[in-house]
Structure formats: C-alpha cells, structure tokens
Amino acid sequence: MNERSPHTAPALPSAARALGYAGLLPQIFCVAMVLAGHEWRYAALAGGFAYSAAIFSFLGGVWWGQAVQSGRATTGAYLLAVMPSLLAVGLFLPWSFGWDWPGPALLYLGALILGSPLIDRGLGFAGADFLKLRWHLSIGLGSLTIALGLLAPQVL
Numbered sequence: 001m002n003e004r005s006p007h008t009a010p011a012l013p014s015a016a017r018a019l020g021y022a023g024l025l026p027q028i029f030c031v032a033m034v035l036a037g038h039e040w041r042y043a044a045l046a047g048g049f050a051y052s053a054a055i056f057s058f059l060g061g062v063w064w065g066q067a068v069q070s071g072r073a074t075t076g077a078y079l080l081a082v083m084p085s086l087l088a089v090g091l092f093l094p095w096s097f098g099w100d101w102p103g104p105a106l107l108y109l110g111a112l113i114l115g116s117p118l119i120d121r122g123l124g125f126a127g128a129d130f131l132k133l134r135w136h137l138s139i140g141l142g143s144l145t146i147a148l149g150l151l152a153p154q155v156l
Contacts, residue, residue: 012129020137026051027144034151041155048148049102052109053088055141059116060084066125077123087112103156106149114142 030048034041064081067073091109095101117134120126126134 010127010129012127012133017133020133021140023055023137024140024144027141027148031144031147031151034148034155045102045106045148045152045155048145049092049106049109052106052113052141052145053092056088056109056113056116057085059113059119063119063123063125066123070125073123073125077125080119080123084112084116103149103152106145106152110142110145110147110149112142113138113145116142 027048030044030051033044038044060081060083064078067077067081088109091105094105115138117131117138120131120134
C-alpha cells in the first residue's frame, strides 16, 4: 500500500491547477448572464444550480476515492462521501414541487461548497497542495453560487 501523509504528497501538476480554475468559468458565465439581464437569465440560474450540484457531487466522489485509496477509512468517511449527492438532490426537490426555487437552494448549495474543504481537512487524506487548491476553488464556486442565489429574486 502506498500511503502518503498530507505533508509528503507530490505537488499538483500545473495542468490540474489551470483546469481547476477553468472550472469556475461556467459559473462566472451564469452570473454574467444574470447581471446583464440576458433573456436566458432564468436558464442561467438553473444552469448555475446544476453545475454547482454536479461539482458538489463530484467532491463526494473525490472523498470516496481518497478513502478507498488510503486503506484506512472508517465508515464515517464513506458516509460523508455520499452526502454531497444526497444533499444536491434534496436541494433540487423544491423546484420539482413548485416551491421557492432556485434562490434558497443556490444559497444553501453555495454555503455547502464554501465549507467543503473542511471535510477534506477533517478526513486527512489530501495533500497540502491539493487542500490549498480546494480552498481557492471552493471559495470561488461557493461565492459565485451564493451570488446567483442573491440575484435570483431579481430574475423571478
């Protein structure tokens, strides 16, 4: 088994960093469409929710993979890893029932993304370089998602 502590993990390749930051572009585009008053601004809200929910679910997959790879994960690590997908689906349900959506869902989802690096740190499977990038990307995507949530009342 190849175990590494977070302090000995290799540095992230520059491509991982560049593509990680490029992953903020769809949400930036959604915010720009809403701010510009584009005729597709409601679609931009829905798209922004879908993108954030997909990324949040992806993070759960990352945690699952890290837990398996570590060979030292507890049941709690796997439970945490499935929560993002379940929460994302739960945040989508109000729209399905015609309730107040997407504003509140975007706010909750943005807050969850903002706090998600705390799970990475708590699990202890990720290297320091990865954690630093996770904080940057989570602050970026979480903030943009919250911005969409705050802009939603102007669209609806």
